[in-house]
Amino acid sequence: MEYIVVSVLNGVVHGLLLFMVSAGLTLIFGMMGVLNFAHAWFYMLGAYVGFTLTRHGGFWLGLVMAPFVAGILGVLVERYMLRRVHKYGHAHELLLTFGLAFIIEEVIKLFYGDALVSYQMPNYMRFAAFTIFETNYPFYRLFMGAVALAMFAALYLLLTRTRVGIVVRAATYRPTTVEALGHNLPLVYMGVFAGGSALAGLAGAVAGAFYPTGPSMAVDFGTLVFVVVVIGGLGSVVGALIASLMIGLFISFSVGLNVSIADLLGLVGLGPWAHELGGLFTLQLSTVANSMPFMLMLLVLLIRPAGLMGDRQ
Amino acid sequence: MIKTRTIVLLLAALGLLVLLPLFLSPNLLNAAIKMMIAALFALAFTLAMGQAGMLSFGHAAYYGLGAFAALHLMRAVEQKLFGFPTPLIPLAGALVGFVFGLAFGWFATQRTGVYFSMVTLALAELLLTLAPTWNALFGGESGISTMRGASWGVSFGDDAHVYYLTLGWFVVSAWCMWAFTKTPVGRLALALRDNEQRVRFLGFNAHVARTLIFAISCLFAGVAGALLAIANEATNYTIFSAQASANVVLQTFIGGAGTFFGPALGAIIMTFFARVTSDLTRSWLLYQGLIFVLVMLFAPQGLGGLVALHARKVKAGGWKHLVAPYLLCLAVGLLLIAGLVFAVESIHVVMTDAYLAQRTAAQGEWVPYELFGRSFEPASPATWAIPIMLLAVGGWLLPPTRRITQRAWLAATRDLPGEPAAPSPAVTAGQGAPP
Numbered sequence: 001m002e003y004i005v006v007s008v009l010n011g012v013v014h015g016l017l018l019f020m021v022s023a024g025l026t027l028i029f030g031m032m033g034v035l036n037f038a039h040a041w042f043y044m045l046g047a048y049v050g051f052t053l054t055r056h057g058g059f060w061l062g063l064v065m066a067p068f069v070a071g072i073l074g075v076l077v078e079r080y081m082l083r084r085v086h087k088y089g090h091a092h093e094l095l096l097t098f099g100l101a102f103i104i105e106e107v108i109k110l111f112y113g114d115a116l117v118s119y120q121m122p123n124y125m126r127f128a129a130f131t132i133f134e135t136n137y138p139f140y141r142l143f144m145g146a147v148a149l150a151m152f153a154a155l156y157l158l159l160t161r162t163r164v165g166i167v168v169r170a171a172t173y174r175p176t177t178v179e180a181l182g183h184n185l186p187l188v189y190m191g192v193f194a195g196g197s198a199l200a201g202l203a204g205a206v207a208g209a210f211y212p213t214g215p216s217m218a219v220d221f222g223t224l225v226f227v228v229v230v231i232g233g234l235g236s237v238v239g240a241l242i243a244s245l246m247i248g249l250f251i252s253f254s255v256g257l258n259v260s261i262a263d264l265l266g267l268v269g270l271g272p273w274a275h276e277l278g279g280l281f282t283l284q285l286s287t288v289a290n291s292m293p294f295m296l297m298l299l300v301l302l303i304r305p306a307g308l309m310g311d312r313q
Numbered sequence: 314m315i316k317t318r319t320i321v322l323l324l325a326a327l328g329l330l331v332l333l334p335l336f337l338s339p340n341l342l343n344a345a346i347k348m349m350i351a352a353l354f355a356l357a358f359t360l361a362m363g364q365a366g367m368l369s370f371g372h373a374a375y376y377g378l379g380a381f382a383a384l385h386l387m388r389a390v391e392q393k394l395f396g397f398p399t400p401l402i403p404l405a406g407a408l409v410g411f412v413f414g415l416a417f418g419w420f421a422t423q424r425t426g427v428y429f430s431m432v433t434l435a436l437a438e439l440l441l442t443l444a445p446t447w448n449a450l451f452g453g454e455s456g457i458s459t460m461r462g463a464s465w466g467v468s469f470g471d472d473a474h475v476y477y478l479t480l481g482w483f484v485v486s487a488w489c490m491w492a493f494t495k496t497p498v499g500r501l502a503l504a505l506r507d508n509e510q511r512v513r514f515l516g517f518n519a520h521v522a523r524t525l526i527f528a529i530s531c532l533f534a535g536v537a538g539a540l541l542a543i544a545n546e547a548t549n550y551t552i553f554s555a556q557a558s559a560n561v562v563l564q565t566f567i568g569g570a571g572t573f574f575g576p577a578l579g580a581i582i583m584t585f586f587a588r589v590t591s592d593l594t595r596s597w598l599l600y601q602g603l604i605f606v607l608v609m610l611f612a613p614q615g616l617g618g619l620v621a622l623h624a625r626k627v628k629a630g631g632w633k634h635l636v637a638p639y640l641l642c643l644a645v646g647l648l649l650i651a652g653l654v655f656a657v658e659s660i661h662v663v664m665t666d667a668y669l670a671q672r673t674a675a676q677g678e679w680v681p682y683e684l685f686g687r688s689f690e691p692a693s694p695a696t697w698a699i700p701i702m703l704l705a706v707g708g709w710l711l712p713p714t715r716r717i718t719q720r721a722w723l724a725a726t727r728d729l730p731g732e733p734a735a736p737s738p739a740v741t742a743g744q745g746a747p748p
Contacts, residue, residue, distance in 0.1 A: 035427040081610065088613050091368050094427055095566055096609045098370075102559070102602030110596055110657065111664055219555050223438045226431040234428065294439035298420055301432065305423040 006137070007252045013141045015248025016148035020203035021221065022228040022240045023155065024196025030235030031172045031192050034082060034093045038101040040222030042070045042197045046204025047213045048108055051119035054209075059122045063205050070201025071194040078193040083186070101218070109215050116214035140210050147206050151199060152241070168192060172235075227293045231300045232308055239309025247293045254289040330480055334473045342472045343544075348584045349483045350540050355565045355580035356573075357533030360490055363570040364499065365526045366506030367422070368430045371437030372534050373557035378413050378440075379406030379535030380542040380552055381451060387459045387542070398464040403482050403539040410535020414528030422523035425509065437558055444550035456549020469543075479540050486533050491573060493529065502526045563605045568617050575617020582616070596657050603653075626726045638714070638721040645710045652703030658684055659700070663691050 025039045046066035053062035077100060085092050121140050128136035159165040171178045171188050179185045211217070228247060232239030300308065334342055354376055361367040386405040390397050421432040444451040451457070461469040469475065493499045501522055504512050513519050542548055551557075561580075568579020583601065590597035612619055662668060662682045671680050679692035689696045 029427075035431070081606075084610055085613065090427060091366070092609065092613060094368070094430065095562070096606065098559070098562065099602055099606040099609055102563075103599060103606060106596060106599035106602055110599065110661055113664065113666070223435060223555070227435050230424075230428060230431050230435070290442040291439050294435045294442070297432070297435055301420050301423050 008249065009137065010141070011249035011252035012245060013145040013148075013248070014252060015245035016145050016152075017203060017207050017244075018224060018228055018248060019241050019244035020148045020151055020206075021200050022225045022232070022244055023152070023237055024199040025225060026229050026232065026235055026237060026240045028193055028196040029229070030237075031168070032189055033090050034097070034193075035090070035234075036193075036196070037094055037097040037222075038077075038104060039097075039196070039200055040218045040225055041101040041104040042074065042200040043204040043207075043221060044108065044215075044218035045073065045104060046070050046201030047119060047208025047217065048112060048117070048204075049201065050205030050208050051112075051117050051213055054119065054122075059209070063202070066205030067198035067202040070204070071198035074194040074197030075190055077197075078190045082193075101222075105215060105218060112215075114215055116212050119208045119213040121209040144206050144210060147202070151202070155199075155237075224293055227297045230307060231297055233306055236307070236309035239307060242308055247296065250292045250296055251289055254292045327484065331477075334476050339472055342476055344585065344588050346472065346476050346479050346544050347541075347588070348581045349479050350537050350544065351561075351564060351580035351584040352577035353483050353486055353540065354534055354537035354561050355568065355576035356487055356490055357530050357537060358561045358565050359570055359573075359576040360493070360502075360533065361527050361530035362565065363573075363576070364494060364506065365502040365523065367425075367523065367527060367530075368427075368562075369421075369433040369527075369530075369558075370430045370555075370562065371433035371435070371558050372531075372561050373553055373555075374417065374433075374437040374440050375410040375414055375531035375534040376538035376541075376557065376561075377444075377548070377550075377552035379403075379410045379538030380548045381457070381538075382406050382409035382535070383539035383542040384457050384459055384548060387461065387546075388457070390462050391459055396464075399462050399469050399543070400465060400478055400481070402543060403536045406535035406537075406539025406542070407532045408535070410538070411528050411532040414531025414535075415524060418524045418527035418531065422520055422527055425523075434555070434558070437553055438555070441550065441553040441555070444553055451550050454549065456547060458547030460546060461543060475544050479544065482536060482540055486536055487577070490533060494573070498522070498525065563601060566615055567605055567608050569615020569619070569621075571614050572617035572621050575615050575621075578617050578620075579615060594658060594661070596661055599657065600654075632725070634721045634725040638718040641714050642718055645707050645714045648703050648707035648710070652700040652707060655684075655703065656700040659689070659691070659696070 021040065021043050025036060028039075029035050046069070049066040049069045050059075050062035053059075053065055077097075081096055081100070082093055085096050127139050130137055157165075159169060167178060167183050167188060168191075171183070171185060175185060178188070208217070224247065228240055228243045231246070232241075232243035333345060337345060354372070358369065358372050361369055361372075382405040383402050386397060386402055387399075389395065390399075417433075417436045421429055421436060424432055445454050447453075461475075469478070494502075501512065501517060505519060505522060505526075509519050512522070538552070541552075560583075564580040564583045565576040566579070567583055568577065569575030583604075586604075587597060587601065590600060594600075608615060614622070659682070662684055668680075668682060672678065679690065681688045681690050683689075
């Protein structure tokens with residue numbers, strides 16, 4: 001019981017964090033058709049901005065500035081790079097952001113080195129929020145979840161309740177009509193790209209203080225984010241939310257379970273045979289926890305190739 | 314039909330490659346082997362990308378599986394389980410690459426476009442996360458190693474033997490891939506890239522065709538991986554890393570995915586670049602990334618595309634217009650590169666732990682640092698004036714250079730019949746001067 005409750009909590013928080021990053025990615029994709037490969041690298045940038053400003057001004061300053069820096073970079077990338085290559089097609093845009101990811105990572109390595117940096121939350125946030133079944137649950141995890149939820153609420157209200165949101169949503173479906181009605185479409189694109197990047201930057205600043213902050217955080221997190229958008233269906237924010245939570249729960253449950261295929265086969269009497277075969281059959285679920293999202297993705301591709309909420313092939 | 318000139322050129326290149334080991338030092342010979350393997354891998358990647366428009370971000374999976382398959386076969390031979398001639402070991406890589414290409418490709422080709430790219434990336438990550446925990450197959454963290462056995466009267470102890478083996482497989486595989494593009498299935502790949510819906514209306518099963526083409530691309534990636542295994546006699550799970558998949562993408566697009574030999578050219582140049590610069594600087598990945606982004610922005614067809622453009626458009630007497638502007642481009646480009654390299658390397662030195670330790674020893678003073686065999690003061694404006702001046706002068710000369718080059722390009726191509734008005738200015742400016 002304790003295991004289930006703690007796993008659910010951890011999984012939901014991790015899922016919300018994933019959602020914070022994948023929401024921006026899927027929004028940008030749904031609107032501009034650009035898959036920003038460098039998106040997770042904006043997340044990493046956010047973490048490093050947070051780290052730097054925590055040393056030179058405080059944690060909260062980092063939290064405010066990280067989305068700002070990521071957003072500015074997003075504007076520059078959209079205005080001076082993506083717009084230039086738009087005429088060569090979406091694959092070309094993807095490749096460009098792919099190269100950009102390289103550059104961001106290497107520039108960060110240039111300044112901060114190859115090792116992990118010690119980005120820590122402030123001490124007054126380091127306490128247990130509550131105790132369940134004698135487990136102290138860290139407050140910071142709840143804080144991360146709360147930031148993600150607040151962001152989701154703000155995004156939802158912005159998209160459904162404001163004029164800006166109407167223009168953005170309309171531009172997703174009928175860009176030429178929106179332009180004909182006198183709205184500045186390139187500005188809308190730039191805004192959405194900057195907004196998505198800023199969200200990733202914020203997520204990085206929040207999560208970097210809890211999870212390890214290092215040069216490999218982007219590529220590890222990035223592939224997970226891609227899995228989320230493939231499972232959720234590209235362009236669907238709701239799909240991204242569901243897929244993020246699913247993956248968060250999947251990982252947090254499989255980390256703590258020491259069962260293997262052989263154990264499962266043992267239930268039907270095939271245990272000794274499977275143990276003899278070894279290899280894949282005796283791998284503990286906990287050691288392959290990192291592979292679980294990819295397995296889940298293959299499963300979803302088998303059942304629903306367009307993703308859970310996707311309608312476009 | 315192949316033109317006689319092309320055949321003569323190819324034969325000359327082949328002759329050169331055959332004679333090359335006579336002149337190369339062991340270190341360079343090893344580099345040549347790696348370059349050929351990278352070129353083969355890039356060609357395999359392009360079979361899926363250039364032909365069928367399937368941009369795979371996880372091709373290292375099949376490359377790595379090919380390498381592991383070859384190593385297991387070599388181990389079996391070494392332990393005298395059965396005999397197998399060393400020169401044919403890449404066949405194991407081909408088989409494994411093809412089988413996994415079919416299986417994984419079946420999933421990946423459910424989706425097209427950017428979805429496909431992400432699924433291939435995730436599949437490679439799946440292998441990367443599984444491999445270190447699966448000791449029997451991938452040898453855990455340390456990987457597996459073995460020795461090349463002698464066969465067919467050749468010891469394969471010498472790098473030159475490996476060179477000829479790699480060359481042989483490279484030539485055969487490259488010819489096979491080129492021939493494949495001429496077969497009906499190869500033409501179907503082009504049709505799939507251009508208009509999949511029409512292919513379906515013509516009664517073809519697009520999914521099956523895609524899977525097949527992807528698997529054939531994986532087959533040759535497996536051959537390249539197996540050749541790498543033979544050359545290195547060892548490998549570990551890092552061969553599946555995103556970095557490995559990324560490299561082939563970078564190399565292919567720097568070379569130009571639109572031409573058949575462009576990717577091989579890109580792979581050869583970039584492998585050589587990596588080998589030279591990785592000894593000199595730890596920031597070489599940054600330079601590689603910058604080159605890639607600049608090529609993407611200003612020469613979208615890649616280096617191969619530029620070469621093809623010149624071969625097609627510049628008339629016999631046209632080169633006399635182009636030589637001077639290109640030299641100017643080169644000079645401006647060198648200015649900019651020098652400024653950038655100076656800035657990056659200075660930052661790099663000042664940011665290292667070793668330098669920080671020196672500063673702590675000197676009570677936080679900005680002690681001078683060594684770069685290019687000279688000593689610089691990090692706190693003095695004179696030091697930073699060097700890159701700023703270089704970049705400013707280069708940046709100031711850039712627009713006139715682009716104008717001059719553009720005019721020269723027009724002059725060089727003017728008299729050709731059926732000539733479109735002007736190439737994109739970016740294409741010519743991208744030649745030597747990254748803005």
